[in-house]
Amino acid sequence: MDPVLIKIALGGVATLGCIGLFFGVGLAMAAQKFHVEPDPKVEEVLHTLAGAQ
């Protein structure tokens, strides 16, 4: 196969990997920073309801 194509493909994998890692870490950090304790009562009430809709 053409080495130029292989280079582009590997570069693409590396770049996408970097982008994914960067934003993944960013989202994880945001989730940690903006963490909200879920209210256990809401869960309980939802569980008790029929939940047809």
Add this chain to the structure above:
Amino acid sequence: MKGMNGLRRYHWMVGILLLALLLTGCKTGHEFIKGTEFKDDDKIVVVFAGPVEETWATNVSNFSAYEKPDPDIKLQITEATLGPDQTTLTVTFGAPLNQGEAHILTMTNIISEGQDMGSVTVTVQKLYFGVLMTVLLGAALIQNFVFTKYLGLCVFFGTSQRRDTAIGMGVVFTIVIVFAAMMAWALYQFVLKPYQLTFLNIVVFIGLVSLSVQGVDTILRKVNPTLFKAFGVYLVLVIANCIAIAVPLMLADNEYNGWESLMLALGAGVGFLLALFLMACVRERLELANVPPSFRGLPIAFVTAGLFALAFLGFSGLSIY
């Protein structure tokens, strides 16, 4: 009242943004040139700070012009005339100018009151603010994504039954699309294009839309729980909206810069909000109308959407700038 206070906090940010927008519209030029502008289809008008010699001004060979992207292709100049005040020069070209592009006009050895002022090169372009407004209005009205491009129809029909639902969906969509489009622009211009990875556009842009939906979800949940409760349902639906992927692809195809991308995204969002709101108004009234049984629900909604599309065709001749 609490919401109003929250809005007031961001006023200064909006102010700075508007100021920056206005500043980008300002033109810089040579000190002897007071202003340049397009006139009619095929003319450029140059206003000098002082009177220039008529013999210099009417000699066509003193001028040369080209479109900024193609410096090799010189435009043919047929005539140059000087106004009676001797400061307004009108250069006429052999063919209509593409006024969307910036034009570079070079004037050699300007003679003013017997003095040689040297050669001057000026950039002639439409006021940038006008270009941005054209992109914004184009995306919102003239090329409305729902009514002329038929994109995002599933979400459009799904959330346009009631007016408050429609507004909620439209606002959330606008916020998300602006975030996603700005990130898409930055990634496309600074990562994908330099590394020749533009064939990965769709993959990256879909990821970015999901990312901004997740990001807005996470942040809104903490920062403004009331707003989150009102809009949270529609956030997830934004991912299923094809306008969200069309906007990044369009700004990549058209090579828009940052401001133009922002305007395109804003226009797409506002256009979608407008479409949803109009549709919801009609559908609320349709509930009360006597619709034939086979047309009730979605069929009559599609007919209505078609009528709206026809009405939006009327915007196709709109040009303010």
